[in-house]
Amino acid sequence: xxxxxxxxxxxxxxxxxxxxxxxxxxxxxxxxxxxxxxxxxxxxxxxxxxxxxxxxxxxxxxxxxxxxxxxxxxxxxxxxxxxxxxxxxxxxxxxxxxxxxxxxxxxxxxxxxxxxxxxxxxxxxxxxxxxxxxxxxxxxxxxxxxxxxxxxxxxxxxxxxxxxxxxxxxxxxxxxxxxxxxxxxxxxxxxxxxxxxxxxxxxxxxxxxxxxxxxxxxxxxxxxxxxxxxxxxxxxxxxxxxxxxxxxx
Numbered sequence: 315x316x317x318x319x320x321x322x323x324x325x326x327x328x329x330x331x332x333x334x335x336x337x338x339x340x341x342x343x344x345x346x347x348x349x350x351x352x353x354x355x356x357x358x359x360x361x362x363x364x365x366x367x368x369x370x371x372x373x374x375x376x377x378x379x380x381x382x383x384x385x386x387x388x389x390x391x392x393x394x395x396x397x398x399x400x401x402x403x404x405x406x407x408x409x410x411x412x413x414x415x416x417x418x419x420x421x422x423x424x425x426x427x428x429x430x431x432x433x434x435x436x437x438x439x440x441x442x443x444x445x446x447x448x449x450x451x452x453x454x455x456x457x458x459x460x461x462x463x464x465x466x467x468x469x470x471x472x473x474x475x476x477x478x479x480x481x482x483x484x485x486x487x488x489x490x491x492x493x494x495x496x497x498x499x500x501x502x503x504x505x506x507x508x509x510x511x512x513x514x515x516x517x518x519x520x521x522x523x524x525x526x527x528x529x530x531x532x533x534x535x536x537x538x539x540x541x542x543x544x545x546x547x548x549x550x551x552x553x554x555x556x557x558x559x560x561x562x563x
Contacts, residue, residue: 327447346416393412447463509527
């Protein structure tokens with residue numbers, strides 16, 4: 315019987331739009347450009363934009379290896395890729411302001427919590443199931459996601475909130491799942507992970523010996539390398555209607 319459920323965050327418990335992501339990007343770049351140039355440092359906004367997206371590609375390449383960069387390292391990479399030596403030109407206070415801008419823009423234009431998230435989490439908690447979030451981060455650090463989850467009243471239901479940038483390891487690295495199990499004092503055979511990404515959520519859970527549920531409206535059985543989720547649902551709402559099936563894996 316399952317006694318622990320872990321969830322992916324992005325596109326599982328929360329969802330976003332491309333337009334919202336673009337708004338955050340533009341706002342980050344505008345505010346950081348003003349902050350850097352107010353320090354009497356010459357730089358073009360286009361250089362910051364180029365550095366921003368080169369940093370994103372760098373972080374993606376690291377995560378493909380099952381690792382991650384800390385948020386401080388991400389900021390350093392972003393600034394250095396924008397202009398060589400820029401990080402060392404800025405004083406600590408300015409770098410701190412840039413870090414705050416980079417992180418807090420998400421709170422100004424946040425993702426939306428999935429309509430079924432609260433129902434699922436509350437029902438599982440009522441059954442005394444241990445709960446955790448295991449999330450790869452991208453441009454936004456785990457500290458900011460915690461603020462978001464606490465602000466919207468979701469964090470209080472979880473026994474652990476695990477973010478890749480804080481441990482510098484990312485899904486599908488099984489160590490991220492094993493770290494979570496250890497923190498919860500849970501056994502893999504009594505745990506199920508719920509996520510929307512086959513490559514990170516399903517493969518990672520399998521490597522850690524954990525049951526898995528894929529949330530995918532259009533699942534495929536092609537090229538899965540013989541690794542399959544324990545169950546597949548087309549939406550979080552469908553999972554919400556089948557909690558007992560999940561808990562009897």
